[in-house]
Amino acid sequence: MAMVREITFAEALNEALDYEMSKDPKVVVMGEDVGQYGGIFGVTKGLLEKYGEERVRDTPIAESGFIGTGVGAAASGLLRPVVELMFIDFLGVAYDQIYNQAAKIRYMFGGKAKIPIVIRTVSGAGASAAAQHSQSLHALFVHVPGLKVVYPSTPYDAKGLLISSIEDDDPVIFIEHKMLYGVKGPVPGEPYSIPLGEADVKKEGKDVTVVATALMVHRALEVAKKLEEEGISVEVIDPRTLVPLDEETILNSIKKTGKLVVVDEAYPRCSFATDIAALAVNKAFDRLKAPVKLVTAPATPVPFSPALEKEWIPSTEKIEKAIREIL
Amino acid sequence: MPEIPKEKLLWIYETMVKIREHEERVAELFAQGKIPGFVHLYVGEEAVATGVMAHLRKEDFITSTHRGHGHFIAKGGNIKASMAELFGKATGICKGKGGSMHIADLDVGELGANGIVGGGIPHAVGAALGIKLNGLDNVAVAFFGDGASNQQNFHEAINLAAIWKLPVVFVCENNLYQISLSYSKQQTIKSVAERAAAYGIPGVSVDGQDVFAVYEVAKEAIERARNGEGPTLIEAKTYRFRGHFEGDPQVYRSKEEVEWWKENKDPIVLFEKTILEKGLLTKEELDAIREKVKKEIEEAIKFAEESPWPKPEEVLEDVFSTPTKGVLVWQW
Structure with missing residues (x-):
């Protein structure tokens, strides 16, 4: 091939x-x-x-x-x-x-x-x-x-x-x-389109659902791979479009795993992360087996120094910690 | 006065009195509580929209303002549907979703009133870009007030139109007050048209109460635009005979000042005087137009009053155009 x-x-x-x-x-x-x-x-x-x-x-x-x-x-x-x-x-x-x-x-x-x-x-x-x-x-x-x-x-x-x-x-x-x-x-050389409103399950799993966007998808996958070696099965969902939102794919995954971590490189309040958490509580509450965990940046401006910026951006360590807390 | 064919003179008169009649009836209906929300009326400024629109085709575009009924009427917008819109009815031109500040009629190139001061100016530039890239000989005209000429969108949009030499005309209706603040306290220059120099385009100031003067200035600017010679900034010095909005206590100007303008600078009275003196139209012709216009406005009001309200479920419609998978219009 x-x-x-x-x-x-x-x-x-x-x-x-x-x-x-x-x-x-x-x-x-x-x-x-x-x-x-x-x-x-x-x-x-x-x-x-x-x-x-x-x-x-x-x-x-x-x-x-x-x-x-x-x-x-x-x-x-x-x-x-x-x-x-x-x-x-x-x-x-x-x-x-x-x-x-x-x-x-x-x-x-x-x-x-x-x-x-x-x-x-x-x-x-x-x-x-x-x-x-x-x-x-x-x-x-x-x-x-x-x-x-x-x-x-x-x-x-x-x-x-x-x-x-x-x-x-x-x-x-x-x-x-x-x-x-x-x-x-x-990437195929020929043109193709991906419909708006379709999330992509970047990795299938059964123990915990991680919803992440953009760069955070890569970090979530890195953590999922590491945890896989310990026998922890993480499902990573990338909504790809925030509006329209593929609610169905996200809810189906939450219903399957009963556990949700949202990773969002953004300020923490009134955010995409809180939105997905609210969705889970509103439409899958009876299927949740643990608190919803949110991994976001803190409510501060983005700092300049690499030493500070590294702390600001949600890290693989923080994602891993959040997952382990609800396993 | 410029040479204007009789047909056009009749149109000019009809348009000005239609705007006046429309606005005075809207004021009454608003006072009676039949029209909700805010209304900003165009009484006194009729010569500006009319003198400019006299040169536009259906395919030409305009962008308007929160004081937009006059532009809408002069561009040939559907008055029955706009009246129903002012009432908030289902038959309204925006199905009751826009109201006075968002009236639009895309079928006649009216790209919309705008609730944000200066917000529509770049839209006219965009329409002009579309015209240019499609090789058409149409034009776009942006209407806005003196207050808007202090906004970023005024400066940014005119600069873009100038460097790209787009077929657009900028018409500033300087009615001497941005809400309450008088023109002399907003700008140090005598005319907004002076700002054209900053963008390397022609700028011209005109008496906005004299429809013939506006007609002449607009003719040249629109021809320049159609011929690919780029934008022009026109300042029409005008005056609103009513408050900024209906219910405005107008503490910022004297009754004497308002009366002076009404007595000496009413664009309709000035037109009638000139036209009758020169014998271009007869009193009977003018009276017949007034009767016709009154009838048209009353029919529009009747239509609006008798129209049904929108159905509650319509609140969720018309947000997006292209359907998709997933949730587009979220509700908990």
Whole structure:
């Protein structure tokens, strides 16, 4: 059997963008340094050369202006913009265009508008980028009705989910964890789509369910592998999309194992982690055999020093400890 | 005054009186408690929307503001459906989900009123980008107020439109007050149009009570945009005859000031005076239009009053467009 080709997470995203741009002339890419520079993490590399300046547009540092432009272009029905918000932390200067405009236009207009925009953005700690370039703010998007939120963990998922996101007629926030860009994995060369709203069971198990996102999926799998050697069977579920949420897969797993650990690299309150815990309590309470454990970052800004940042990010040790506490 | 065909003169008059009649009836209905929420009326500013929209086609786009009824009417929006929307009825143009501040009619290129000051300006730029990349000769017009010209979206969107030379016209309706704060206390410049210089585009200030002046300035700006020559910033100096919102005690301006504007700068009165003096339309023609408009507005009100309320289950509809697996509209 032929070896499956392995490429990086960033390259997988690039292939998805390239495919969508080649297929649909309405797809345009906009953002800071996405053209000649190819994106600061290289995701839009080569697109300018292939599709030209009209469709691959470098923008001034004016996030509200260019995201709003993307929203208007989508609402007009004339384009399907893929807009890059360089760091999720910059959300603060552009949030209105996302949560009051993109998210609500369809509803406010009684279902008469479609807003086919994808806002790609970069999250996550681990690069000593400090408090304003390291946050994981996915909960802010999940909180607001009207946005679909995608947060992949592998190159394979990244490609298939970005293709689905661009083809979707609703605003999609597509979050890329910066520590995953260099991660390699098997990715078919041909285009394929992964439907939004389908979780992936990254590892089957029977003793405890771990729900994790993005980089934390990798850490959860590392812990699961270690515990497997002791005969502890951990099931690792990656929801892949936070909105829509594949509630069924998560609940079925909780019902099977009776135990839940949620690992979320984010602030601890009103978070994705608390959301999944609430889901378990609300819809699978009678099947839980132990308290739900949450492994998150503390409620502090992300520190700069590698020594401090390491402590801030949920570690394999903390994940392992949480699992052992409820075994 | 510019040469304007008779058909267009009739349209201008009809549009201005339609807006006036609509807004005055909405004020009454609001006072009677029949229209819920907030309403911000366009009385006094009719010449701006009308003078600009006189040059737009159905396929052209506009973005509007919380004071948006005038733009909607002038762009040819469906008044029956918008009136029902103001009432919150199921037959409303947004099925009762938007109300006064979110009225939109995508069928005529009206991309929506906006509850966020300045929020719609970049949307017009986006529509203009779509127009350009699709090789169309349409334009987009962003309407906004003097207060919005202090917002980031004003500066960021105009700069983008300028560097990308997009077919968009920015129309600032400077009604001299951002809610209560007078223009002279928000900006040091005499005209918002001066800000155009910062983006290297033409900026022009016009008397927004003079529909002919607005018509002329808008004509040039829209032609420039259609011809691929890029954006223009227009400031129309205007005045709202009513409060910022219905119920505004208006402690920030004197009754004498308001009366002066009503007596000397009513755009409809000024139009009638010019048009009758020059003998371009007759009093009978104007009266006939007023009658027709009154009837149209009363029919819209009747339709709204007789329409049913939305059903409770509709609260969950229209959030998303593309269905997916999993839970999209969460409920505990």
